[in-house]
Amino acid sequence: MKRALITGVTGQDGAYLAEFLLERGYEVHGIKRRASLFNTDRVDHLYQDPHEEDLRFILHYGDLTDSTNLIRIVQQVQPDEIYNLGAQSHVAVSFESPEYTANSDALGTLRLLEAIRILGLEKKTRFYQASTSELYGKVQEIPQRESTPFYPRSPYAVAKLYAYWIAVNYRESYGMYACNGILFNHESPLRGETFVTRKITRALARIHLGLQKCLFLGNVNALRDWGHARDYVEMQWLMLQQDVAEDFVIATGKQHSVKEFVEKAAVELGFSIEWKGQGVDEVGIVASVQGDSAVEVGQRIVAVDPRYFRPAEVETLLGDPTNAREKLGWSPRTTFAELVREMVEEDLKLAQRDSLVTQAGYRAYSYFE
Numbered sequence: 001m002k003r004a005l006i007t008g009v010t011g012q013d014g015a016y017l018a019e020f021l022l023e024r025g026y027e028v029h030g031i032k033r034r035a036s037l038f039n040t041d042r043v044d045h046l047y048q049d050p051h052e053e054d055l056r057f058i059l060h061y062g063d064l065t066d067s068t069n070l071i072r073i074v075q076q077v078q079p080d081e082i083y084n085l086g087a088q089s090h091v092a093v094s095f096e097s098p099e100y101t102a103n104s105d106a107l108g109t110l111r112l113l114e115a116i117r118i119l120g121l122e123k124k125t126r127f128y129q130a131s132t133s134e135l136y137g138k139v140q141e142i143p144q145r146e147s148t149p150f151y152p153r154s155p156y157a158v159a160k161l162y163a164y165w166i167a168v169n170y171r172e173s174y175g176m177y178a179c180n181g182i183l184f185n186h187e188s189p190l191r192g193e194t195f196v197t198r199k200i201t202r203a204l205a206r207i208h209l210g211l212q213k214c215l216f217l218g219n220v221n222a223l224r225d226w227g228h229a230r231d232y233v234e235m236q237w238l239m240l241q242q243d244v245a246e247d248f249v250i251a252t253g254k255q256h257s258v259k260e261f262v263e264k265a266a267v268e269l270g271f272s273i274e275w276k277g278q279g280v281d282e283v284g285i286v287a288s289v290q291g292d293s294a295v296e297v298g299q300r301i302v303a304v305d306p307r308y309f310r311p312a313e314v315e316t317l318l319g320d321p322t323n324a325r326e327k328l329g330w331s332p333r334t335t336f337a338e339l340v341r342e343m344v345e346e347d348l349k350l351a352q353r354d355s356l357v358t359q360a361g362y363r364a365y366s367y368f369e
């Protein structure tokens, strides 16, 4: 039985990857952070009572900023594969907490690679690094492929640049099987609520049910290449099953704006949106409504709030996944329309639950930015 260790197992990708590896017969170990509240919602369905025999899903307390803890876990688990998905992954937050972001995202990667080396596991343990399209930042070439020069535009991207190169360096220096998946944005109903896609589907579902009035966004003209997280974790695994370690761009090859995402999500809920004004005065107005909805024609349901602008923005990203298609036989299964539909459907269920709880006189939700 193969043994995998996942950092960031409680995150969006960690949850999909853990499920994927368990289905393939792996013993899966995950690192979770200590928190004052439960933070394992996304993997609770995989939880096994530690008293059960045949335990295949095991969580360890740990943190990417804590070397000795990482060395102890790697020593104990002796993994065949490590997936380093843990990170302070929010680009805007990285401007607020640049030092912490560097510590967890850049040095955290180094700490894991060193743990492998210190324990003499260079030939046994394969290492996957969660690299990102944010490395391309101020875009030098469209579409972006493995050979496109990097130009990071945030403390997050700069930290991930270090992580990218230290993985390459350990591969070249110590013959380790270490590789980077340069993944473009991937979303799902498990996406964190403060990333733009989930923020949109969550807010529009709530507006549709009358639980919220308006959705405030930053740069609505940003362009992204959005895929589904479920499709992308399969590739993370595939990258570790090759004869030779290599870095791959993973993307859909299709690009949409934040505005298009809003429009598509609205249509799923039965209303259409028209944009008026420009820059900070741009607003989304309801143009038509079909069926039962709390929204009304003429209602302003999207507005721009400069608080969500970033000190340096990544305006456009579009990936070229040719290499992954040709060498890994991989191509994304979920279309943009299917992705938006699935996210809206799941957020509508959550909003309906909140609506019932509110009607029963209880406070149902906390406010997310």
Ligand code: NDP
Pocket: 007, 008, 009, 010, 011, 012, 013, 014, 031, 032, 033, 035, 039, 062, 063, 064, 065, 084, 085, 086, 087, 088, 089, 090, 104, 130, 131, 132, 133, 182, 183, 184, 185, 186, 187, 192
């Ligand atoms: P999430 O933000 O959903 O998950 C991040 C995970 O990392 C969570 O489990 C979080 O724990 C954990 N974590 C954060 N800080 C630490 C730390 N100091 N020590 C240990 N664990 C920590 O991210 P995604 O699942 O979306 O992304 C997975 C990885 O892929 C990240 O590295 C991200 O930067 C990268 N990436 C993501 C893309 C995307 O579009 N989703 C695209 C390209 C790269 P907790 O639950 O306690 O917060």
Ligand code: GDR
Pocket: 089, 090, 091, 092, 131, 132, 133, 134, 183, 184, 185, 186, 194, 195, 196, 197, 199, 216, 217, 218, 219, 220, 222, 223, 224, 258, 308, 310, 313, 314, 315
């Ligand atoms: P990104 O994702 O920065 O690409 O990083 P995010 O969804 O945060 O932003 C995408 C684009 O939308 C614009 N935007 C807003 N973003 C947020 N979060 N909130 C808003 O209100 C808002 N309004 C407009 C942003 O400015 C941006 O242009 C994600 C993360 O998962 C990273 O970890 C990962 O590496 C990259 O994707 C690839």
